[in-house]
Amino acid sequence: MPSDFTIDALAGLLGVSRRTVERALEARTLMPASHTASGRARFSKSQAEELKIRADAARVAGYKYVIGAVMAPGPVRAPWHKRKAPPLTARQSYDKTMWKRRNVARYKAPSGQTP
Numbered sequence: 001m002p003s004d005f006t007i008d009a010l011a012g013l014l015g016v017s018r019r020t021v022e023r024a025l026e027a028r029t030l031m032p033a034s035h036t037a038s039g040r041a042r043f044s045k046s047q048a049e050e051l052k053i054r055a056d057a058a059r060v061a062g063y064k065y066v067i068g069a070v071m072a073p074g075p076v077r078a079p080w081h082k083r084k085a086p087p088l089t090a091r092q093s094y095d096k097t098m099w100k101r102r103n104v105a106r107y108k109a110p111s112g113q114t115p
Helices: 007-014 018-026 045-060 090-103
Strands: 041-044
Touching: 007 018, 007 045, 041 045
Parallel strands: none
Antiparallel strands: none
C-alpha cells in the first residue's frame, strides 16, 4: 500500500466511485489527512485502512452507500451549515417592499407619471 492515498486510490480501495469520495469531501463528511502543494487531498495509510474496515462493516450490515454517517473516522468534523436569517415581520416586509418601489428602477413608475 502507498504511504499517501489519492482520491482515486482511496475510491478503489473502498470499492466506490471517485465522485462518491469527492461528494463526501464537499459535504465535509470525510476530511483528508493532508493536502499537496497544489491543493489535492491526500489520505494517510492508517486513515485509508480505517475507512476500509468501516466500509466492509457497513456492507456486511446491509448499507448500500457506505460513505456517510457510517463513515466517520479520523479528522472528520461535523458538517458546516449556514444559519438562516429569521423570517421578516409584516412591518419589515412592508418596509422592504416600499424601499424597493422608491429606489429600484424596475419598480419605479416611468418619469412623468405618479405611482
